[in-house]
Amino acid sequence: MEISDHINTPAAEGQLPAAAAREAGTGAPVPTCPDRPVRDLLRHTGKVHRWATAFAVEGHTSYHPDGKEPDLDGPQLPDWFRAGHGLRVATAEELRLTLWTRLPLTAVTVTGAPEPARLRGENSGVTWS
Template sequence: METAEHIRALDEEGRLLATAARKAGTDAEVPTCPEWRVRDLVRHTGAVHRWATAFVAEGHPSPRPLPDGPDLAGEALLTWFEDGHRRLVDTLRAAPADLDCWSFLPAPSPLAFWARRQAHETAVHRADAESAPGGALGEPGEPGEPGERTVDFAVDGIDELLLGFHARSRSRVRTETPRVLRVRATDTNAVWTVRLSSEPPAAERVDAAAAGDADCEISGPAPRLYLSLWNRLPLPAVTGDTALAELWRETSGVG
């Protein structure tokens, strides 16, 4: 996906998050984040938006701590969130292509990184807001599907998670002996081979026809896989050694 597409997705996802939060109310519990209420979700996402905006707007060359959100609730908190979301979208759209600032996952450029990361950050937390009772049009506790409702966006998010986040040394998805986990999107030809060992997972995107043997396969439509791999929905379908799927559920959380 291009940077402009990620920014459009970020714009849409932030609006949808605010809508879901208003419908649920900021005191509502968030089933996909059991320790949070909607106010905690909105504060966190709004703080992340302001944190990201500062890197892009000010060109910070090194990490900075994530700020705390304000002690607000209700409409005042939602207005604060919307203001920060709008500032992030506008800042990304105005940023130069040769932006130079800190980032933490491989990307063609810092601008491409921040647009992509914030689009997916917001999409996953929009799903959290929609999981709150009254937050979505569907069944309570069932978040909507991600980003602009497209398969391409979901595939891009799975790429970021498997090839980006879990390639880092902090990934806890490890096995004592080498194993192979396959992730297959059934609504497109995207397949990922994830080699598990005592080292960080080594994932690669492969052609569906050329995928080799695997000890376990997780499969389903890309939008559901996306949220499932972020532990927001149950895994759609699992074949082979289900212990590897359970390992993913227990250890793949990204902090």
């Protein structure tokens, strides 16, 4: 998978919650968590988008508190969510090379093992230097 795939896939799929909220309404239950309304999902994940963007833009290297969830609802909430998601995607695209080079690892080599084995940590063929 290329770095651009890690940006393009979330760029497209990340807009789906806002579209679903517009269609079903922000008070609709989240299908996988019927006790929670869509507004809670949008508020939380929208806050996380902004928090993650702040790490990249401001260069945090340790814990940084997140912002408060907004007291938005109705049509304004999906718009707010889309704006934060769009900023995160734009930031990832703009900083795609510098974000990867900020990692403290100097080299990672993955060889040979099929994907499921690597995910389980078995016979991984991963060497760190």
